[in-house]
């Protein structure tokens with residue numbers, strides 16, 4: 317596991333947007349950020365899931381989060397502009413953006429995947445992250461210390477049979493991170509890095525490995541050290557790097 321211990325007030329006063337915050341790794345990250353003092357903007361498709369995370373954060377007495385129901389597959393580019401306008405109006409800036417939401421798509425040979433299936437995975441995993449990055453960047457630049465985290469995978473660093481569009485989308489995610497990191501280097505207080513969570517006990521993992529005993533893999537809460545490190549001031553100056561959570 318990535319070796320880092322976050323102090324309790326690590327993210328005090330920061331405004332952090334997390335995609336896919338309703339369940340899995342995104343929910344754990346949203347709760348960890350709130351527990352360390354951040355105001356977390358919970359973005360996801362399923363509002364019920366987001367509300368559950370909202371209630372947990374509120375019940376724990378952490379800063380009041382915000383719920384943003386948003387479908388990354390179908391949202392029109394205008395909706396990204398409207399989202400940025402809302403964040404600016406309500407919060408005035410953004411200090412952190414965790415691109416976590418993704419879909420697995422079909423696990424089959426490339427020759428079996430339809431164009432539609434391929435495009436759907438690229439839409440959620442890559443195009444949406446591009447549009448969100450692009451529209452939130454002006455707000456991230458208003459922060460004194462802003463961090464963008466992209467979520468990769470081991471198949472985003474070395475391709476593997478049957479991982480199809482998902483693997484390709486994670487290579488593209490690393491590319492997006494590297495281009496952004498190079499563009500912000502030395503000219504703003506924004507940094508960008510990627511995290512490969514490694515095998516983690518979520519519904520996506522169960523979908524990818526139906527035969528595996530889930531209890532053998534760590535819960536999302538266990539892989540939070542790198543997510544906290546990269547989001548907080550201790551990683552200032554760290555830019556364009558690919559991290560492993562485990």
Ligand code: NAP
Nearest residue numbers: 336338340341360361362387388389417418515516518520
């Ligand atoms: P998960 O349990 O399947 O959760 C996926 C999240 O993405 C959910 O919160 C879901 O929101 C959101 N999402 C999916 N489609 C969306 C859409 N159209 N609009 C908005 N939100 C959408 O996955 P996970 O295992 O936590 O994975 C989190 C990240 O880690 C992903 O990027 C994944 O590729 C990566 N990863 C995971 C593992 C692992 O072992 N778990 C390993 C390597 C990489 P709703 O609840 O609203 O549907």
